[in-house]
Amino acid sequence: MPPPPVARAKLLDAFVRILVDQGERAATLEAVAAEAGVSKGGLLYHFASKDALVEGLIGWLEALVDEDVALMREAPEGAAEYYVRTSCFEDTPLDRVIIAVLRLSQGADPRAQAAIRGLQQRWLDVLLEQVPDEATARAVILLGDGLYYNAALSGGQGFATGEQIGEILALVRRMVAAG
Incomplete structure (x- = not known):
């Protein structure tokens, strides 16, 4: 019988909290x-090693990105505006899991590095479905990454106000139209 998803999720969430708040060590x-x-034995029942815990975390990231990619494809405003609009750190499960995997990536974990490259490629692929110019699509990714990085560093406050985000989205519309 597979382990209950709730118990696995509780352990993965604890792993994320520690990675985000205290770092990989x-x-x-x-x-x-x-x-x-839970006891260490309880953890080992669900994840036999730290490697298994990392694999579980990466699986969770992939599932969250699957959901985000679906929303991005269906966004009425289009993939580019969706990507930029949602590139502000809001302390969502996706935000926290990305930061946790980035912490592992900074520690040179090749699985985490591959996972981060994979999520970036997935978002780029969706953008390329709607933005025919690859340079424009990459510029949108980098713009969103900059907003995300800035907001994550400032505890979610971000560098851009709501009005400024509106101006940035207008710029994205012009970039996409010109691309």
């Missing part, structure tokens, strides 16, 4: 178990 199996309020 603090994210030991013991610390994750304690943060989740």
Whole structure:
């Protein structure tokens, strides 16, 4: 019988909290178990090693990106505006999981690095479905990444106000139209 998804999710969420708040070195199996309020044996039942925990985290990231890609494709304003509009850190599960995987990536974990490259490519692929010019699509990705990075560094406050985001979105519309 597969392990209950709720227990796995609780452990993965604890892993994310430690990675985001304290960094990779603090994210030991013991610390994750304690943060989740389970025994180390309980953690090992669901994740036999830290490698398995990392794989679980990357799987969670992929599932969250699947949801985001679907929303991006269906966005009435188009993929480019959706990407930029949602590139402000809002402390969502996707935001927190991205930051956690980035922490692992900074520690030179090749799986995390591949996962980050993969999510960037998936978003680029969706943009290229609606933005025929690859340079414009890449510029939109970099613009969104800059907004996200800035907001994440400032605890979600970001560099751009709501009005400024509106101006940036108008610029994105012009870029896409010209591309």
